[in-house]
Amino acid sequence: MATRPRPYHHGNLRDALLDAAERLLERKGASALALRAIARDAHVTHAAAYHHFDDREALLRALAARGYDRFAAALATAGERAPPGRGFLEVGVAYVRFAAAHPALFRLMFGAEVARGRGGDDALGAASDRALNVLLDGVRASAPGLDEASVRRRAAAAWAVVHGLSGLLLDGQLAALGLGSGDPERLAREILSGGAALETAPPGAG
């Protein structure tokens, strides 16, 4: 075996950096995600990170891709465990639950820094596609035989509701409406099952 100088560096620093970044994100928020601080936390020089990521934003995108993987898994599990016919609602609730449980990660996943390089990052695109497919399958399952264009339109509308609800919740904006102070899951369930969003518009207005 001879001498084994350092315990970490010969392994995969890439994952170690992502672990450190995730730790910082959870404990100290997005503003703590400095590349130098991440490297420090992983016990390497900051320049070492550039052997595994093009730049700081590429590291953030890789962290976001990890988030999408867990996100997709959480949505899929919620859909599978739901009572028949309620899978779609439960996926929506799981969406909001994930956002409330991992606010900083959720914001990172859908934030501007990650959005900027989304097109050129294949791993990120694949991970977020996995999450999207759970949503699309949910629509197809609850409305079998629907044509694909309608599936996509319904998915977009459903996605918008849960995504917007999550965003407003994290922002504390719902508090201004007297909502959002209690359990986020209960709030999500109430609003999602409470009926359509723009139902107040007269039918046939479009």
Add this chain to the structure above:
Amino acid sequence: MATRPRPYHHGNLRDALLDAAERLLERKGASALALRAIARDAHVTHAAAYHHFDDREALLRALAARGYDRFAAALATAGERAPPGRGFLEVGVAYVRFAAAHPALFRLMFGAEVARGRGGDDALGAASDRALNVLLDGVRASAPGLDEASVRRRAAAAWAVVHGLSGLLLDGQLAALGLGSGDPERLAREILSGGAALETAPPGAG
């Protein structure tokens, strides 16, 4: 009159800094909003900014408050100009239109940096309340006699749809659904008037 040494500084540097910040935000994006860069653009030393704002985040909150003012005005105008019975839909379309027209400002208004200090910033709270009230009035107008709790729940649901749609649009996420490539206003109109988001759930499931 005597000598008047410098043209700007005796006036209100506060507004000049916000003007510079807005210019930078529009032209170069959120990452250009460094306090030093803003001060440079306003032709002052960076330390001068601290005589008008507690710190960088306070400046960003003031900029966001400006955004909420314009936002509220845009929503109100859309509601007033809409044909009878369609005001609520048009306010929703205006919401998405604003986000698409001012993506960086919209992100700033609802982003994490501004959210962090939202509670302690009275001007920001007042400005965002004005925008919220347009939404609430829209719900009340389209469903007169509704009790206040239902008004708030409907407003939250409607807010979620348009807010989520805006966010997904800015992220380019709707492109993954084959949507979002065309006119954002047309897309908003289609989805908003296309019916309820979670309609696919069987009635009485909750």
Add this chain to the structure above:
DNA sequence: ACCTGAACACCGTTCAAGT
């Protein structure tokens, strides 16, 4: 009261040099 200049401890990125 308002702005400057210098200082401090950070930051992202690059690059020659080490192993």
Add this chain to the structure above:
DNA sequence: ACCTGAACACCGTTCAAGT
């Protein structure tokens, strides 16, 4: 192939000093 150390041009914040 992978990591280090030093350098560069930035950054937010503070504070004594100027007017």
